[in-house]
Amino acid sequence: MRIAVVHGPNLRLLGRREPEVYGTDTLDDVNERLEALASELGVQIETFQSNHEGELLDFIDEAAGRVDGFLINPGAFTHTSIALRDGLVGVDRPFVEVHLSNTAGRERFRRHSYLSPVASGVVYGFGVHSYLLGLRGLVARLAGR
Ligand code: DQA
Numbered sequence: 001m002r003i004a005v006v007h008g009p010n011l012r013l014l015g016r017r018e019p020e021v022y023g024t025d026t027l028d029d030v031n032e033r034l035e036a037l038a039s040e041l042g043v044q045i046e047t048f049q050s051n052h053e054g055e056l057l058d059f060i061d062e063a064a065g066r067v068d069g070f071l072i073n074p075g076a077f078t079h080t081s082i083a084l085r086d087g088l089v090g091v092d093r094p095f096v097e098v099h100l101s102n103t104a105g106r107e108r109f110r111r112h113s114y115l116s117p118v119a120s121g122v123v124y125g126f127g128v129h130s131y132l133l134g135l136r137g138l139v140a141r142l143a144g145r
Contacts, residue, residue: 001042001142003135004063005034007049008056008075014100022100023127030128034071037132041139045071053077057087064091069120069138071131073098078113085114094141098134099124 007027010017015026025033031047038045046067048059056077060070070088072095077084088095095115102125103110116122121137123130 001139002044002046002067003038003138003142004059004067004070005031005045005047005131005135006056006059006070006072006074007047008073008077009051010075011073012049012051021106025128030131033128034131034135037135041136043139045135053081053083057083060084060087060091064093067093068142069093070095071098071134071138072096072115073100073131074115078103078115079109080114082114085118088115089118094120094138096120096134096138096141097122098130100127100130101125 012027014022014030015024027049034045034047050056050059070093074081074084074097097113097115097119104124120141123134123137126133
């Protein structure tokens with residue numbers, strides 16, 4: 001089983017970006033934790049980050065041919081991007097949406113997600129554990145458990 005982990009805009013700033021909201025783990029730390037869990041679960045992952053909507057769309061399209069599903073933190077595109085939603089639906093692979101912060105408890109504009117209604121599941125509010133829980137959920141879903 002192979003899964004693509006997609007990090008959206010500004011997530012490369014993790015560690016120094018609003019640490020009181022997003023914690024002090026860097027993006028490399030998050031990816032290392034995911035790699036460790038993936039090998040424990042016996043799955044392969046690849047990771048990708050971009051600040052650009054079109055690059056994210058191109059990656060999803062191109063990666064869909066070699067992966068079984070996506071784990072995605074769409075960052076601010078969560079709240080704005082119909083194109084990202086359409087792209088994920090279009091490649092016909094299950095995906096799990098994750099957020100480090102509790103988006104439901106923050107500004108009003110963060111409460112709406114274009115992706116959540118078409119995601120296999122959503123995990124938010126647990127920092128790096130949102131990714132780890134999301135990976136476990138996606139693997140279970142793909143394994144039909
Ligand atoms: C985020 C939440 C989004 O609202 C925000 O724009 C981000 C990060 C999170 O992981 O909590 O960039 O996706």
